Amino acid sequence: xxxxxxxxxxIEVRGLTKVFxxxxxxxxxxxxxxxxxxxxxxxxxxAGKSTLVKMLFGSLEPTSGEIFWKGQPVKITSPSVARSLGxxxxxxxxxxxxxxxxxxxxxxxxxxxxSLDKIAAKARDLSKTYGLPLDPDSLxxxxxxxxxxxxxxxxxxxxEPDLIILDEPTSxxxxxxxxxxxxxxxxxxxxxxxxxxxxxxxxxxxxxxxxATVMRHGKVVGACDPSKETAASLxxxxxxxxxxxxxxxxxxxxxxxxxxxxxxxxRKPAGPFSMPLKNIWxxxxxxxxxxxxxxxxxxxxxxxxxxxxxxxxxxxxxVRIRGKxxxxxxxxxxxxxxxxxxxxxxxxxxxAPRMRLSENLxxxxxxTDRKAFIxxxxxxxxxxxxxxxxxxxxxxxxxxxxxxxxxxxxxxxxLQKFIIGRxxxxxxxxMVVNQPTWGVDAGAAARIRQALIALARAGSAVLVISQDxxxxxxxxxxxxVMHNGELSKPLPRAEATYERxxxxxxxxxxxxxxxxxxxxx
Amino acid sequence: MDITVNILLTIAxxxxxxxxxxxxxxxxxxxxxxNLGVEGMMIMGAVCGFGAAYLTGSPWIGxxxxxVAGALFSLLFAFMALTLATNQVATGLSLxxxxxxxxxxxxxxxxxxxxxxxxxxxxxxxxxxPIVGKLLFGQDPLFYASIALVFAVSxxxxxxxxxxxxxxxxxxxxxxxALGIPVIRYRYLAVMFGGACAGLAGGHLSLxxxxxxxxxxxxxxxxxxxxxxxxxSWRPLRVLAGAYIFGAVWIxxxxxxxxxxxxxxxxxxxxxxxxxxxxxxxxSRNKRLTMMNTPASLGQAFVPDR
Numbered sequence: 041x042x043x044x045x046x047x048x049x050x051i052e053v054r055g056l057t058k059v060f061x062x063x064x065x066x067x068x069x070x071x072x073x074x075x076x077x078x079x080x081x082x083x084x085x086x087a088g089k090s091t092l093v094k095m096l097f098g099s100l101e102p103t104s105g106e107i108f109w110k111g112q113p114v115k116i117t118s119p120s121v122a123r124s125l126g127x128x129x130x131x132x133x134x135x136x137x138x139x140x141x142x143x144x145x146x147x148x149x150x151x152x153x154x155s156l157d158k159i160a161a162k163a164r165d166l167s168k169t170y171g172l173p174l175d176p177d178s179l180x181x182x183x184x185x186x187x188x189x190x191x192x193x194x195x196x197x198x199x200e201p202d203l204i205i206l207d208e209p210t211s212x213x214x215x216x217x218x219x220x221x222x223x224x225x226x227x228x229x230x231x232x233x234x235x236x237x238x239x240x241x242x243x244x245x246x247x248x249x250x251x252a253t254v255m256r257h258g259k260v261v262g263a264c265d266p267s268k269e270t271a272a273s274l275x276x277x278x279x280x281x282x283x284x285x286x287x288x289x290x291x292x293x294x295x296x297x298x299x300x301x302x303x304x305x306x307r308k309p310a311g312p313f314s315m316p317l318k319n320i321w322x323x324x325x326x327x328x329x330x331x332x333x334x335x336x337x338x339x340x341x342x343x344x345x346x347x348x349x350x351x352x353x354x355x356x357x358x359v360r361i362r363g364k365x366x367x368x369x370x371x372x373x374x375x376x377x378x379x380x381x382x383x384x385x386x387x388x389x390x391x392a393p394r395m396r397l398s399e400n401l402x403x404x405x406x407x408t409d410r411k412a413f414i415x416x417x418x419x420x421x422x423x424x425x426x427x428x429x430x431x432x433x434x435x436x437x438x439x440x441x442x443x444x445x446x447x448x449x450x451x452x453x454x455l456q457k458f459i460i461g462r463x464x465x466x467x468x469x470x471m472v473v474n475q476p477t478w479g480v481d482a483g484a485a486a487r488i489r490q491a492l493i494a495l496a497r498a499g500s501a502v503l504v505i506s507q508d509x510x511x512x513x514x515x516x517x518x519x520x521v522m523h524n525g526e527l528s529k530p531l532p533r534a535e536a537t538y539e540r541x542x543x544x545x546x547x548x549x550x551x552x553x554x555x556x557x558x559x560x561x
Numbered sequence: 562m563d564i565t566v567n568i569l570l571t572i573a574x575x576x577x578x579x580x581x582x583x584x585x586x587x588x589x590x591x592x593x594x595x596n597l598g599v600e601g602m603m604i605m606g607a608v609c610g611f612g613a614a615y616l617t618g619s620p621w622i623g624x625x626x627x628x629v630a631g632a633l634f635s636l637l638f639a640f641m642a643l644t645l646a647t648n649q650v651a652t653g654l655s656l657x658x659x660x661x662x663x664x665x666x667x668x669x670x671x672x673x674x675x676x677x678x679x680x681x682x683x684x685x686x687x688x689x690x691p692i693v694g695k696l697l698f699g700q701d702p703l704f705y706a707s708i709a710l711v712f713a714v715s716x717x718x719x720x721x722x723x724x725x726x727x728x729x730x731x732x733x734x735x736x737x738x739a740l741g742i743p744v745i746r747y748r749y750l751a752v753m754f755g756g757a758c759a760g761l762a763g764g765h766l767s768l769x770x771x772x773x774x775x776x777x778x779x780x781x782x783x784x785x786x787x788x789x790x791x792x793x794s795w796r797p798l799r800v801l802a803g804a805y806i807f808g809a810v811w812i813x814x815x816x817x818x819x820x821x822x823x824x825x826x827x828x829x830x831x832x833x834x835x836x837x838x839x840x841x842x843x844x845s846r847n848k849r850l851t852m853m854n855t856p857a858s859l860g861q862a863f864v865p866d867r
Binding site for chain 2: 098099118119120121132135136138140141144145147148149153156281
């Protein structure tokens with residue numbers, strides 16, 4: 041391992057700082073990337089990684105600091121300046137246009153006036169060379185996330201960059217798709233290109249990267265050779281403390297009653313880019329945590345809406361909560377039967393951003409806890425609501441700036457703790473959570489996961505939809521996979537491996553379609 | 562036969578202002594901006610066009626004035642909705658209200674004055690041909706301009722790089738910004754193009770359709786142009802078809818009144834609006850079609866995070 045500064049850096053930043061209002065997102069960051077290396081940028085959500093790379097790509101203007109490209113000081117004022125220097129970027133939240141074709145999307149970042157047909161032909165050749173097959177004429181809205189990423193990468197490679205920045209590239213891929221991506225990246229490194237690889241997945245950083253820089257709260261807190269570290273030591277550098285994992289005790293479910301049943305649930309696609317649900321069967325027993333894995337956009341959102349009652353089903357029997365057919369009932373009626381739902385989007389779906397936490401509590405529980413919160417005549421019992429709000433805040437350790445702040449003023453992790461706590465506070469018999477810890481810091485995530493396990497062990501049924509396989513393996517008693525709107529048979533935790541789940545996520549096995557599958561009682 | 566030709570000619574004259582205003586608004590909406598001020602920009606074009614033509618005696622200066630008035634008036638919308646990121650719906654509505662009031666004030670002294678009409682095209686020989694002569698070679702210049710505009714906009718949007726960039730901004734302004742496309746600049750230009758078109762459409766009313774100034778002479782055509790863009794699901798050639806259908810309904814209503822068909826005249830005057838509602842209901846049934854063509858960021862304010 042060469043020490044920093046020994047080889048000439050392709051790009052070097054010194055004292056780079058970005059201030060948003062009162063928040064210092066990047067605080068005097070120093071970073072050097074050498075020719076032909078894969079350099080990892082590690083850090084939790086909100087550590088400042090994305091802000092840093094946006095400055096390198098010219099989509100954000102640094103408040104202060106210097107950037108050196110091949111030894112020369114440069115000002116990267118816009119993405120086209122970055123592209124002309126030789127910096128390419130693959131975005132985390134894809135910067136693709138759904139209503140345009142793949143070729144049109146690629147053409148948008150080619151700055152000279154090459155014709156669309158030529159670009160399509162070039163893209164097709166290039167994608168073949170690097171094993172990233174794509175059809176230039178397909179509409180992006182119809183493509184899977186894996187395919188969309190190929191377009192992004194092809195678009196980036198087409199400009200023959202010297203430095204490629206990848207922002208959380210594997211967060212949307214199956215393990216097998218990720219392996220393919222790593223082959224492409226290793227090939228690019230062999231060609232002498234440099235890669236800045238942003239991730240919070242430690243195993244893949246250990247496997248792929250030559251050096252790593254770790255960020256926490258906007259500052260660089262360390263640098264290391266990831267192959268010489270353990271996942272635990274990298275995590276400690278990222279979080280700044282030991283990271284707890286949730287503990288799960290095995291459970292015998294044989295005679296437990298069914299609390300949530302999904303029987304032959306089908307749904308037509310709601311819009312041009314949404315997924316139909318195809319004959320889904322599922323049974324959740326008291327005491328069980330069932331995880332649903334799957335690449336984003338395979339019908340998880342549609343499935344959640346159907347269970348929660350945001351969208352009613354044609355047949356009442358397709359969803360059963362505690363033995364009652366609820367397919368034609370709305371959200372409040374389903375909640376009143378003892379179900380609780382936590383949707384994926386925290387702001388705007390799980391909580392009204394500009395309303396106080398207590399008001400958000402009332403909004404979700406005015407029907408189920410009518411007696412406790414509403415006085416005769418329809419008046420709101422503010423005291424009771426305040427009391428309940430404070431109770432939830434204490435139980436879930438929600439960190440906040442005011443006694444009863446607006447939902448939008450909380451950090452993602454703290455708001456998620458509040459929303460989960462709001463539902464747990466009711467002791468629901470059935471809890472359905474979509475992406476419980478997306479964008480939540482490690483400490484809060486561990487707490488949420490432990491709370492979900494505790495709820496199940498106290499006799500409830502918990503359904504967790506997540507794209508984070510590590511999370512599902514940590515908390516689930518069995519795991520089913522959603523692919524293309526179909527749900528696989530749940531695998532007991534003991535039989536589930538990353539490989540098997542990964543294959544199912546890629547659609548290797550068809551979902552079971554037998555409409556009369558007997559449910560063992 | 563002459564009656565048919567005359568009816569077709571009047572339909573074309575009625576459809577032309579709808580077409581010009583709608584094709585302009587189509588470009589604006591393709592860039593992701595919803596400007597509900599079409600009616601206001603149109604009436605400003607009408608009054609300024611009439612005034613300039615009356616004062617100079619040249620209808621062409623009137624046409625130019627109408628275009629400039631529409632574009633300048635839309636600049637007010639652009640500054641509010643794009644630079645200050647105000648609510649586009651509210652800003653557009655206030656632009657319409659302001660335009661209707663302001664034009665009445667500007668036009669006080671023009672009421673009842675004889676207008677200057679833009680002469681029809683006349684090509685000796687060709688224009689004298691039976692039937693096709695008048696239809697193809699004897700109409701007003703703005704008729705030809707409107708048809709050319711449709712094909713030019715269609716070519717620009719779907720065949721040029723700048724058109725692709727404009728569509729990409731309408732689909733996702735934040736992605737476009739991340740790629741380094743100057744979102745605000747494109748939207749300014751699109752809004753001003755829409756304003757110029759709306760102004761020209763208004764000029765057509767006061768320089769060709771009825772060469773005089775009457776307060777509120779746009780009579781809701783701006784709203785029909787807005788509905789037309791949706792009706793056409795943001796496709797230029799469908800705007801062309803739609804404008805002529807709406808124009809025919811408008812004219813059919815006038816003829817029915819003239820022939821004394823025993824239907825209340827208020828109902829007939831309302832026909833274009835009813836047709837708009839029916840069309841909106843019908844097309845909203847096909848969700849895939851609508852969503853594929855609808856600019857996804859339509860009506861959303863864009864504030865870059867620099």
